[in-house]
Amino acid sequence: MLIQDQLKNHDLFSEAEKSIAAYFLNRQFALDGESIRHVAQATFTSPATVMRFCQRMGFEGYADFRDAYLKETAYLSSHFQDIDANRPFLETDPPMTVAGKLSGLYSETVRDTLSLLNQRELETAVAILDKAQNIYIASAGVYSDLASAFRESMSKIGKTVIISPSTGVYYEACYRNADSCFILISYSGETPRNIEAARRLGKRNVPTISITSYGSNTLADLCSCRLYISTRQKLISNLGNFSINLSVLYLLDVLYAGCFRLHYRENEALKIRFSKETEHRTSDNPILREEP
Structure with missing residues (x-):
């Protein structure tokens, strides 16, 4: 869950906590550089109360909360300023207008996903x-189709990818060892079967990669x-998972490209060799036609 959504959920907050939450929601970028003492004075509370509130939000203290909140605010303020990802086109839009709007949505989605990539996490x-x-990839629905494309790409460079439906991923997790790894895909990050599998894999020291929405969630x-x-x-x-599906596909392609790069010349030679052996395709189009 995003921090701003947690701040808006006032149901379980005390009156003092509601005051602090409202202050954070109102200040946003202006919170940069503000001390815990300043927040306490502005909300008519105490530094200890502000500290406990931040800890209740899942952070070690105020400084950690402030940094994460500023980072989230910066993300939400970037990209998608002129495009509604949930309703990217209107009922009255002609087909070519819809095509143009989806093109813009796709471009924004890739840029948005790139902005969320962390170099250390990606390298890991x-x-x-x-x-x-x-x-192993734990997925369901359209994610399984995206995982199939990833599996095919990885197979051409000698990597074995097994797609495990989310109904069976827990059983896979019970028997795999550290020489395997799992990619767990869930937009919400709260899919029960994936969470159960992640807990089991953690106990068995099996490496796991989560692909989830940004913000705090159990799976990540x-x-x-x-x-x-x-x-x-x-x-x-929403009118369709246009942005979600493209973002997952992009991340899987980035992972494939990252693996390819590690052994570039070897992988290139293998891919071309085996493709020539199995893919007997021809074309009269000079752009598509392979040189003899």
């Missing part, structure tokens, strides 16, 4: 995949490293 994820003898907290999907769409009230 690629290293996990490179080391693994078997790569349980995994060895975290990659984030562009987080702009509602779970249900």
Whole structure:
């Protein structure tokens, strides 16, 4: 869950906590540089109360909360200023207008996903995949189709990818060892079966990579490293998972490219060799036609 959503959920807050939450929501970027004492004075509370509130939000203290909140605010203020990811086109839009709007949505989605990538997390994820003898992907629905494309790409560079439906991923988790790894995909990060599997894998010291929405969620907290999907769409009230699906596909392509890069010349030679052996395709189009 995003921090701003937690701040808006006043149901379980005391009156003092409601005052602090409202202050944070109102200040946003202006919170940069403000001390805990300043916040306490502005909300007619005490530094200890502010500290306890931040800890209740899941942070070690005020400074950690402030830094994370400023980072989240910066993310939410970037990209998608002119595009609604949930309703990217109107009923009255002609087909070419819809096509143009989806093109803009796709461009924004990729840029948005790129902005969420952390170099250390990405390098860790690629290293996990490179080391693994078997790569399991826990997914359901359209994610399984995206995982199939990833599996095909990885197979061409000698990596074994096994797609495990979320109904069976827990049983896979019970028997796999540290020479395997798991990619767990869940937009909400709260899919019960994936969470159960992640807990089991953690106990067995099996490396895990989560692909979830940005913000605090159970699955990301349980995994060895975290990659984030562009987080702009509602779970249900949208016209289609255009942004979510593209973001997952982009991240899987980035992981494949990262693995390819580690052994570039060897992988290039293998891919071309085996493709020539199995893919007997021709074309009269000079752009597509391979040189003899």
